[in-house]
Amino acid sequence: MAQLTVDIGGSPGINCRGYCEYCYFRKVRGVQPLGCRYCLPFKKGCDYCTRGVKEEYSGFKDLKTIADETLANLQTKQGDLSRVTISGGGDPSCYPRFCELIELLGSMDAPLHIGYTSGKGWDDPKIADLLIENGLSEISFTVFATDPELRTKYMHDPTPGASLAILEKLCGAVDVYAAAVVLPGVNDGDVLEDTCRWLQERGAKGLILMRFANNADQGLILGNGPVMETQNVQSAESFRDLITDLSKKFTMKISGTPLWDPELGSPFAIRHEPDLIAKLPRVLRRASVISGSIATPFIGTILSACGSKVPVVPVKKEIACLITADDIRTLDLSVLEPSVIIPGRAFIHDAEAEEILSRDGTKRSVIRGPDMLTADAETSMGMTREQVLEMEMDGFTRLIWTINQFGNE
Numbered sequence: 001m002a003q004l005t006v007d008i009g010g011s012p013g014i015n016c017r018g019y020c021e022y023c024y025f026r027k028v029r030g031v032q033p034l035g036c037r038y039c040l041p042f043k044k045g046c047d048y049c050t051r052g053v054k055e056e057y058s059g060f061k062d063l064k065t066i067a068d069e070t071l072a073n074l075q076t077k078q079g080d081l082s083r084v085t086i087s088g089g090g091d092p093s094c095y096p097r098f099c100e101l102i103e104l105l106g107s108m109d110a111p112l113h114i115g116y117t118s119g120k121g122w123d124d125p126k127i128a129d130l131l132i133e134n135g136l137s138e139i140s141f142t143v144f145a146t147d148p149e150l151r152t153k154y155m156h157d158p159t160p161g162a163s164l165a166i167l168e169k170l171c172g173a174v175d176v177y178a179a180a181v182v183l184p185g186v187n188d189g190d191v192l193e194d195t196c197r198w199l200q201e202r203g204a205k206g207l208i209l210m211r212f213a214n215n216a217d218q219g220l221i222l223g224n225g226p227v228m229e230t231q232n233v234q235s236a237e238s239f240r241d242l243i244t245d246l247s248k249k250f251t252m253k254i255s256g257t258p259l260w261d262p263e264l265g266s267p268f269a270i271r272h273e274p275d276l277i278a279k280l281p282r283v284l285r286r287a288s289v290i291s292g293s294i295a296t297p298f299i300g301t302i303l304s305a306c307g308s309k310v311p312v313v314p315v316k317k318e319i320a321c322l323i324t325a326d327d328i329r330t331l332d333l334s335v336l337e338p339s340v341i342i343p344g345r346a347f348i349h350d351a352e353a354e355e356i357l358s359r360d361g362t363k364r365s366v367i368r369g370p371d372m373l374t375a376d377a378e379t380s381m382g383m384t385r386e387q388v389l390e391m392e393m394d395g396f397t398r399l400i401w402t403i404n405q406f407g408n409e
């Protein structure tokens with residue numbers, strides 16, 4: 001069964017009816033490319049880490065371009081379509097010819113999936129009927145809070161009543177995964193419990209909560225912090241405890257990122273599965289694995305259970321996939337082995353990483369590890385525990401192969 005992704009273009013904030021107060025793109029300015037896994041060996045900066053990360057497109061594509069591209073993509077697919085996903089840098093609800101877009105995609109008779117919307121572009125509750133009639137099957141909807149005033153104040157939703165009416169109707173008809181960035185003192189506490197209750201009563205499939213990040217160590221890149229000058233932030237541990245408490249109070253699935261999915265035990269659900277860990281390859285060589293500060297203890301536990309004698313080295317940044325050159329500059333080089341493995345998706349140019357990590361006169365080679373070792377809540381929502389474990393087995397097998405291939409005796 002084939003799947004089709006329809007890219008409608010657009011840029012966050014610019015094609016979102018203005019920035020939400022907490023939007024990570026709000027303060028991104030024209031910064032230098034960071035370097036990444038797609039860059040050529042001799043050139044720092046490629047299209048992905050220069051424009052793709054910032055989701056910098058020139059605006060929404062016009063409907064004719066979308067139709068032409070969709071038709072061209074369709075011709076490369078074989079068999080029935082199992083899903084059509086609408087994606088893009090801008091918010092689909094703000095697409096100017098949204099009704100025509102949905103009718104066009106609905107004519108393909110495949111389940112429609114909206115990967116992300118805030119709903120703040122929709123002003124008419126009838127949009128819900130249009131979506132249902134045209135085969136919408138799944139939507140990820142940023143609710144922030146079901147208090148309309150908070151949606152207006154923090155998301156700048158001009159018609160929160162209409163957006164919530166659409167959300168309500170969709171909850172009863174299709175798979176709705178709601179999402180919210182949690183701003184302590186704004187939409188947590190009673191407001192958050194009210195939001196959970198509202199969603200659960202109306203039939204939402206789940207709620208993904210995102211810990212708000214306001215500085216580089218918490219995961220901001222592109223020099224865009226602080227996003228909100230005076231906003232409090234939560235530690236990853238206190239956020240994990242919030243998720244645990246909520247998931248006990250509600251039957252609807254509630255998970256959080258960076259931590260955690262209580263139903264599946266992820267990220268790193270494999271740590272509770274000694275039989276699976278025993279099936280992983282043994283670590284036979286020495287290499288330093290660098291990771292974010294949240295993942296480091298988990299990865300360390302699993303690798304040492306597989307025979308590694310080398311500690312995993314954390315940078316200060318909490319999120320491994322968002323590690324940049326600045327994060328590895330502050331590492332104590334004396335603890336590093338001659339072979340260093342960085343996260344596959346780290347935003348560093350390999351040659352620059354080698355230069356930084358060889359500053360003490362010891363030549364170190366830098367190798368990229370697997371792209372993913374586990375599933376965060378955004379990935380695990382909709383996955384089974386078996387699927388998450390399979391993903392983790394695959395990630396750790398690749399990591400250990402990399403250590404055994406490039407590490408030292």
Ligand code: SF4
Binds near residue numbers: 020091
């Ligand atoms: S809808 Fe999403 S991408 Fe657009 S401004 Fe708000 S947070 Fe940013």
